[in-house]
Amino acid sequence: MTAEEWTAVRLSLLIATTATIFSLPLGIAIAWLLARGRFWGKSVLDTLVHLPLILPPVVTGYLLLLSFGRRGPIGGFLAEEFGIVFSFRWTGAALACAIMGFPLMVRAIRLSIEAVDQRLEAAAGTLGANPLWVFATITLPLCLPGILAGSILAFAKSMGEFGATITFVSNIPGETQTLPSLIYTLTQVPGGDAAAMRLTLVSIAISMLALLGSELLAKRIGARRQTA
Amino acid sequence: MSLDVDVDHRRGSFHLQARFTAAPGLTALFGRSGSGKTSLVNIVGGLIRPDRGRVSVDGQTLVDTGNGVLVKPHRRRIGYVFQDSRLFPHLSVRRNLLYGRWFARGSGGAAADLGAVVELLGIGHLLERNPESLSGGEKQRVAIGRALLARPRLVLMDEPLASLDESRRAEILPYIERLRDEAGVPILYVSHSVAEVARLATTVVIMTDGKVTAVGPVLDILPLADANDGGAVLDATVSRHDETFHLSVLHSAAGELQVPRLNAAVGAHVRAYIRARDVMLSLKPPEDISALNVLAGRIASITATGGAQADIRLDCNGAVLMARLTAKSVDRLGLAPGRPVYAVVKSVSFERS
Numbered sequence: 001m002t003a004e005e006w007t008a009v010r011l012s013l014l015i016a017t018t019a020t021i022f023s024l025p026l027g028i029a030i031a032w033l034l035a036r037g038r039f040w041g042k043s044v045l046d047t048l049v050h051l052p053l054i055l056p057p058v059v060t061g062y063l064l065l066l067s068f069g070r071r072g073p074i075g076g077f078l079a080e081e082f083g084i085v086f087s088f089r090w091t092g093a094a095l096a097c098a099i100m101g102f103p104l105m106v107r108a109i110r111l112s113i114e115a116v117d118q119r120l121e122a123a124a125g126t127l128g129a130n131p132l133w134v135f136a137t138i139t140l141p142l143c144l145p146g147i148l149a150g151s152i153l154a155f156a157k158s159m160g161e162f163g164a165t166i167t168f169v170s171n172i173p174g175e176t177q178t179l180p181s182l183i184y185t186l187t188q189v190p191g192g193d194a195a196a197m198r199l200t201l202v203s204i205a206i207s208m209l210a211l212l213g214s215e216l217l218a219k220r221i222g223a224r225r226q227t228a
Numbered sequence: 229m230s231l232d233v234d235v236d237h238r239r240g241s242f243h244l245q246a247r248f249t250a251a252p253g254l255t256a257l258f259g260r261s262g263s264g265k266t267s268l269v270n271i272v273g274g275l276i277r278p279d280r281g282r283v284s285v286d287g288q289t290l291v292d293t294g295n296g297v298l299v300k301p302h303r304r305r306i307g308y309v310f311q312d313s314r315l316f317p318h319l320s321v322r323r324n325l326l327y328g329r330w331f332a333r334g335s336g337g338a339a340a341d342l343g344a345v346v347e348l349l350g351i352g353h354l355l356e357r358n359p360e361s362l363s364g365g366e367k368q369r370v371a372i373g374r375a376l377l378a379r380p381r382l383v384l385m386d387e388p389l390a391s392l393d394e395s396r397r398a399e400i401l402p403y404i405e406r407l408r409d410e411a412g413v414p415i416l417y418v419s420h421s422v423a424e425v426a427r428l429a430t431t432v433v434i435m436t437d438g439k440v441t442a443v444g445p446v447l448d449i450l451p452l453a454d455a456n457d458g459g460a461v462l463d464a465t466v467s468r469h470d471e472t473f474h475l476s477v478l479h480s481a482a483g484e485l486q487v488p489r490l491n492a493a494v495g496a497h498v499r500a501y502i503r504a505r506d507v508m509l510s511l512k513p514p515e516d517i518s519a520l521n522v523l524a525g526r527i528a529s530i531t532a533t534g535g536a537q538a539d540i541r542l543d544c545n546g547a548v549l550m551a552r553l554t555a556k557s558v559d560r561l562g563l564a565p566g567r568p569v570y571a572v573v574k575s576v577s578f579e580r581s
Contacts, residue, residue: 119314125301126273126308127378128331134302137327141318 001198004173005182009202012179015090016158019097020151023105027150031109032135052164053103061167064096068168092169093176097161101154108153112146113139145218152214156207179203231255231382231416235271235281235291244268244278244438253430254408254415256446258422264438265418269384272416273308274301285381302331307375307383307413311390313367315359321370322355328378345373348410349403365396369403376411383407385417389424397424404428426450426461426501447548450501458539459503460550466496475520482544486520487576500576504539504552508572511561521573525549527565530558542571 001009033039034046052060068075068086078084086092116139124134140147162180169176171185183199186192231250238244244264257265270276272283274290277298283291285306290299307328315324325342346352349369354362362370368388375383388404389397405428408415419425425432425446432449434442442449450461464480469489476490478500485500492498514522525544532538538558542549549571553563563569 117314119310119312120316122275122301123308123310123314124316124327126275126304126306127328127374128302128305129327130300130302133331138316 008182018094023098027105035113057163061164097158101157105150105154108150112143235278237278256429259435263435307380313371332379482547504550507551
């Protein structure tokens, strides 16, 4: 593989990992709100979270460009106040990936929180644990498989994200050129077929490894529970 | 310790209106299912907020709707043993037991260390196990231990034996007795089994349709407990075992009782429950009958139940015994209050209903 190809692979891994790690806390919080919360506007929040799943990725990317671009309301504020720039940077690609993977992550975690027996949480309360402790020591460990599944889904989605990323941060080699962007570029130039094929295989390999890894981890959690 | 409850709570057409004070020892909330026992316990434990009323433990107000006091469940220091043991599946038995102890640090209350509780409940061999691998009886013992180790001021038990079969119940009852007598933590115990209440309770609170209908010491209250299955409780001690016939001889105020061999040491205190329909009356000392237990007494009162039957309350040397006869027999024998009679006891139960 060429240096350019390696760079794209490394960048994709970095972007997907960053997107997953940073969206996880918010994903757990939103999933908990949707699973357990009773508040006005819950269905609005639910719709909002699911929106990236339904909208064309290009639309999501364009909306990101409008709001998080240098001249966008949020992007301009972040750049001026904190010096954080998303547009045409790899961080922007991570933001786009995080948003695209968010519905998948929240959905998986929400389902597993809903499956946690609330009677166990009540029991923990009678033993003196305040709600935050109950969440940390009972709810969270019990929905760990769901959190893991959600993270893997978000990671896999990030590895394959193309539309929103290319619209928001373009396709700059070394900065925002991810694996799918490079494959796309290669298919557009004559003689790029062999390289595109190589990267396709790499892409398949990474996805399978991620899936396999999550299976192993899930099994381990299950096994620990059996012997614990 | 004292628990004062005075609450008023509506849920649909059901109206719970209860007021009682629980003394130290084990207080049994007794009544049919649907009589509001569990709701009452949930109000004390903080899982239900009553519409109106007050709950206080040891003078500390936990609920006072008039003054807007509602202490959160995790701040009440009230242990709760649920019908379904609710052990945490992702923690070992040991970590389940220790779960509440961390939060109880520095809170005083009944000192309880792991070793003592494990010994009290006989669960030492289970510590490293996973809760799902335990039997129903073992789970309940661990649940009781977990509640105790959180250093509660009061332990609530909501039909902790209801999901167990007879032999498992028999396995746990002695541990609850020990808890009552040794741990020094008052217990509020929900049950609809006369036999369980007879064996365990110090005080009985009888509930009917959401109302408290009687409160008092178990020996006075239990004879009134259930119109369909009346009976009386006798306090007794094991005076010896007869190994030839596999019998135990009990000594009680009413006289000597011979019962199938009990698994209890000589000198141990036991409570015998004698159902009214298991007692026959005779005017003369009966001879040549199969029943082993004949107690002499005097008729205290006769209550006609309206149908063919009558309930006779006997005074046997200070102890109360109930007999259920047909009205015809009462008439034929000329039974009347004050008349000396002999009670033939057909069977004595201890924990079985």
